[in-house]
Amino acid sequence: MLLTFIGVPVSVIGTLMHWPSIFLFIIYCLTIIALSSYMGRATESLAIVAGPRIGGLLNATFGNAVELIISVFALKAGLVGVVLASLTGSVLGNLLLVAGLSFFIGGLKYKRQKFNVYDARHNSGLLMFAVMIAFVIPEVFSMDMNDTKKLSLSVGISVILILLYLAALFFKLVTHRGVYQSDNEAQHHDEEPEWGKGRAILVLLIATLAVAYISENLVHTFEFVAESFGWTELFIGIIIVAIVGNAAEHASAVLMAFKNKMDVAVEIAIGSTLQVAMFVAPVLVLISLFFEKSMPLLFSWQELIAMVSSVLLMVVISNDGETNWFEGLTLLAAYVIMGIGFYLL
Template sequence: MAPASGGRLVQPGAVPSDAPEKEEGFPDVLADGWLAYLRRSIGTLLFEEKLNILMLATPFALYARHLGWGEGLTFLCALVAIAPFAERLSFVTEQLAMYTNDTLGGLLNATFGNVTELIVSVFALRAGMYHIVQVNLLGSVLSNLLLVLGMALFFGGLKHETQTFNRNAASMNSSLLMLASMSLLFPTSLALSGAQLHADSILLLSRVMSLLLFIVYAAFLYFQLATHRHLFEGQEDDEGDDEFVLGFWGALFWLGAITLIIAALSEVMVDAIEGAAVSWGVPDIFIGVIVIPIVGNAAEHAAAVIFALKNKMDLALGIAVGSATQISLSVIPSLVLLGWAMGHPLDMQLEAYEAATMFASAILVAIITTQGQTNWLQGLVLVTAYVLLAAGFLVHE
């Protein structure tokens, strides 16, 4: 991500106002006037990242059907357009987090880092595409655990012979991922055994487990941010190249605007998934598990690799494994409960191969991170595992 430019710090002792961006120690982003602020903020958001050139696909995605384009091309345009907006959403969240404490800032980054997956899943849920919801979230977890983390370990290991990180945080995340894997494996195993008491037993079990997982995730946040905060203290990004650009209220505005754009593109993409699968000659499950998550995790992927190259492995693991943990314990249960409220019977039952990939991936990551140090070969193992499971989904019916 290119460093932001602009902004002028308020000297200590200056009289603060009610606006968060003018509090003591924070910059007055409007010090040079509204015109300068708009020029600086729009320039930073739209023109400082080379990836932003892909935003030009947005109008084509939104009007592709009116132009008579096929579902395959419509889906591709929406997919391409979402990538830069997902990355810019990450940047805006970081700008907003600079006005909060470390605890709230970390939560903001973790939460909005998964907004793209959540929005896509909500539209798929509303359309009754329950399996697409399941595999999209599963794919995001697998992408973070194997591809994002694997690339970070690989490239970081090429530059640094051995890299170390906080074993306590890695162990806790691994335990939670195993719990999440069990919550997906149990309904699947029960369905395969045919031993359920009633036709809706799987659905009832899924809703009960979703509530329990939510409670565990809330307990984990309290554990991480309050009672055992010292266990999670790791490296910080102290490069000093992050500058205040958008301001508190400006960041909130852009957060909402970008989220709306992602929502519009997600609706187009979800509507075109099945047609795109037929057009491309691949299973729609491959698109849901592999293609969409790779695009949605593009910003996290780049950030994790950059931090690994800087030998900041706590941050790299926090991005990859932390995001997978949040999706498993928070986003998946939230979609099950949201479907319950909307009258959509979304459950946590997967196909046998899908549940196996989740369980095996959680075990592999736990094994690799248990020593508190990594190297490039372990990263290669994770990436290879991702390629293997992707090949399986390519021939999955």
């Protein structure tokens, strides 16, 4: 609590007074971590009151709102490559880093952790569609297209992705809500939330706005930090921006796993990935039409192969509805391997 109340005003003051970039970089990172604890507590309260699906969905939504804001500013500046890289980084980060840390930390405390197997299988199908169909197909077909047709293809696919994502939410939260309920969800209904629904949403909203402001300023320090450490623009977009932009929801997922609330942890990690792939990315494509430089939904082959591999690994690991620390370590190892590859690329 103390770090939050000190970090936020110091971040604002440091930004206005133009303190050294490396000093601001450290302050911003620490403040975001402090704010993430509030987002975690708010998510836990919402998960108890409204259920793990809605709690995890709200956390993922507010968390991705930060990345969406940062990406819009980047698109306005014409940094299409950085935005695409950060989207790739979000998919890899959520599926491998967030889920991996959650499974690993939770698995150190509990030998076996269970989550809703029906949700896992439902999410697996959507993940394979969003990444392996909606992301790969444009790259394959665009090989024999000019720039105008590439953009038209991207816009068409973006509209379809948004509509299917809204349909998926309607399926999970309205028509089939409670149909595929796990034992874990029934147990959490007996718990007392720390905050009521209204206060939890308010805390989540305020924390997200603070994280968005600090994250936007943090992005401006990346160029100096990159030059200091010799990092490339691709590495910054896929690894650094993605980690910082989603730091709050990362911490929330790990906290839920440590408390053996795996339905919420999985909903944050996988639900956030689906939201990035099926909503955030297509929305950014449509928003880019209003800027000087439009963004087609076209990733490099290295990015596509990394995302497809991550999806396949997550599907294999999560489809049984159980996890342990070794499966978490496997996901983390895959993330480190890809991180090394993008660093050296």
